[in-house]
Amino acid sequence: MGTMATSVEEIGAAVELPALQRRLGELRATFEGGRTRPLSWRQSQLRALLRLLADKEEEAFRALHADLGKHRAEAYRDEVGVLTKSANAALREMGKWAAPEKVWAPLAAFPASAHVVPEPLGVVLIFSCWNFPLGLSLEPLIGAIAAGNAVALKPSELAPATARFLEENIGEYLDATAVKVIQGGPAVGEQLMEHRWDKVLFTGCPRVARVVMAAAAKHLTPVALELGGKCPCIFDAVAGRRNLQSSVNRVIFAKWSSCAGQACIAIDYVLVEERFAPTLIKLLKSTLKRFIADSDQMARIVNARHFQRLSNLLKDPAVAASILHGGNLDAKNLSIDPTILLNPPLDSAIMTEEIFGPLLPIITVKKIEDSIAFVRARPKPLAVYAFTDSAPLKRRIVEETSSGSVTFNDAVVQFGIDSLPFGGVGQSGFGQYHGKYSFEMFSHKKAVLRRGFLVEAMLRYPPWDEQKIAMMRHLYRYDYVRFIFTFLGLWKWWRGWMGLPPGN
Secondary structure (H helix, E strand, O other): OOOOOOOHHHHHHHOOHHHHHHHHHHHHHHHHOOOOOOHHHHHHHHHHHHHHHHHOHHHHHHHHHHHHOOOHHHHHHHHHHHHHHHHHHHHHHHHHHHOOEEEOOOHHHOOEEEEEEEEEOOEEEEEOOOOOOOHHHHHHHHHHHHOOOEEEEEOOOOOHHHHHHHHHHHHHHOOOOOEEEOOOOHHHHHHHHOOOOOEEEEEOOHHHHHHHHHHHHOOOOOEEEEOOOOOEEEEOOOOOHHHHHHHHHHHHHHHOOOHHHOOOOOOOEEEEEHHHHHHHHHHHHHHHHHHOOOHHHOOOOOOHHHHHHHHHHHHOHHHHOOEEEOOOEEOOOOEEOOEEEEOOOOOOHHHHOOOOOOEEEEEEEOOOOHHHHHHHOOOOOOOEEEEOOOHHHHHHHHHHOOOOOEEEOOOOHHHHOOOOOEOOOHHHEEOOEOOHHHHHHOEEEEEEEEEOOOOOOHHHOOOOOHHHHHHHHHHHOOOHHHHHHHHOOOHHHHHHHOOOOOOO
């Protein structure tokens, strides 16, 4: 979903309106009929998804390679493998997630019991993104199904092979009346947002997110946004040669080995002390030569438009002068060599816009502690990374910066840990998912209170008097002893007997 449709013809060419309405109507009817609510149905759908991933693994690899040039090992590591893990975890834990949670009820409500009961939201819409087109489609789908919803999935038109893979296989393996893949470009996105949804999850850029939110406001549709931003990496002088090499390995993984840096949680730039920068740069160069000796070891740029955008970042003469490594552009194959830049101008586009590609600026600071002020002066990122052995520095980063997540001595791997919520803050998005958090994103926590008639406290009804006010004061303070004494008319007597002044 990019720009909005400009003509009726464009809309009609995308998806015929009656056909779309029928498909969405079937989703609504399926949910309203209660089909998606039983745990048995939810479990059957996740098992079907696991069969899809196993049966069609090679087809998925081919689609991801066609769209982004991903090596099959990268495709498994970042998408197919992660999804298999997530679906299995949801199957294992779903019963616990869906169980009513008993919560405390005050004695004043006796006899009473209180529970929080998760219930599905209804019919939800998922807008996926092109950089991890399989993972960012099916990861939230797992949570939406586990929560008992009917789902419309809109994959990115910029990854057409994966979108086609999803459309051809989701309906074959999953319940086609409850889960539908709807293909198309911006016009289809606009059509979808004209309808009422019970939740919308959008993964993409802030510009389109604003369009989605504006459209959702017409129906007061709740929206979760997974965006991005410039994720910094604070690189301290890590003690020990082995730890230093491991840190550099992990920086390369998080910048160049994850969709060629086209990831919302990829390292955007590195902050390092001036004195340590030459050591870091030397090791980055030598390790890059070993890790990415061939072009097929790194994904390509998604399309010509994004290739041109990245190329333009390097055309600024001051930026071009800061290139220390790489910088070679292959427009025919949509390939850009891993590129390292040292201190490009801070007001240049490469340092003010999210890079989303294989370009890594290294910014030097006098003291590594200065990096905290640098990060704080910019919009809140989706992730902050820091390689350091310093406990005080770790504590300051956690306490003094704000981001969707903080990871020490690694990067990007937090995405695959189901016990951690994934999501942004501020301009990097809002709403969290993965694991139980996916279930909660697509659930409503319904408060359920059950009371009996054994006790009827007349103090909540008029006519009013001072004794009722005094008893209410005691109840709201959970001071049941005073409440009982006041109720029995013994409170003033007791205070006098104890030699205490009158009071409430």
